[in-house]
Amino acid sequence: MPERPNERRQGVPSPPRRRIGERPVHTSAANLPVSLETSAGGIVVDVVNGIPYAALIARRNRAGRIEWCLPKGHLEAGETAEQAALREVAEETGISGRIIRHLASIDYWFSGSDRRVHKVVHHYLMGYQSGTITVEHDPDQEAEDAAWMRLNTVAHRLAYPNERRIVQIALDLLYKGT
Secondary structure, eight states: OOOOOOOOOOOOOOOOOOOTTOOOOOOGGGGSOEEEEEEEEEEEEEEETTEEEEEEEEEEOTTSOEEEEOOEEEOOTTOOHHHHHHHHHHHHHSEEEEEEEEEEEEEEEEEOSSOEEEEEEEEEEEEEEEEOOOSTTOTTOOOOEEEEEEHHHHHHHBSOHHHHHHHHHHHIIIIIOO
């Protein structure tokens, strides 16, 4: 098994934080229809020379900046969350994995121009089975880059706090057995 490539060193700006006591800004989004979206994905781990690595992808956010995140995507008709997680990881990273266990599900809200969306994302811990990391097979071409990164540094690279918490759950399971 070849060694993992050097980790990418890319600064990802932190999301804006609301100060304690500051009230959220309410817009006319409250009057928009609500839709539910479900996605699935996760953390694929491979151990090389005793060092665990995780596969991440880089996407552009709405402001055009690159953000590192966990591979994930929408469930297709008739798919379970587990099937979608395996498919999405394979499409976005080129890596085939096997599900070890469910880590957590996160949910959040966002607004588009025509609707409010309540999104639920199911995350799984996966073990590497085969493949070479690439974004060439991403049908939506949302992933601009993919890389293996040391599992113990992944949380520092992720753009979203919820995904950093998912990584901490995986680390706790792998190292503490909780």
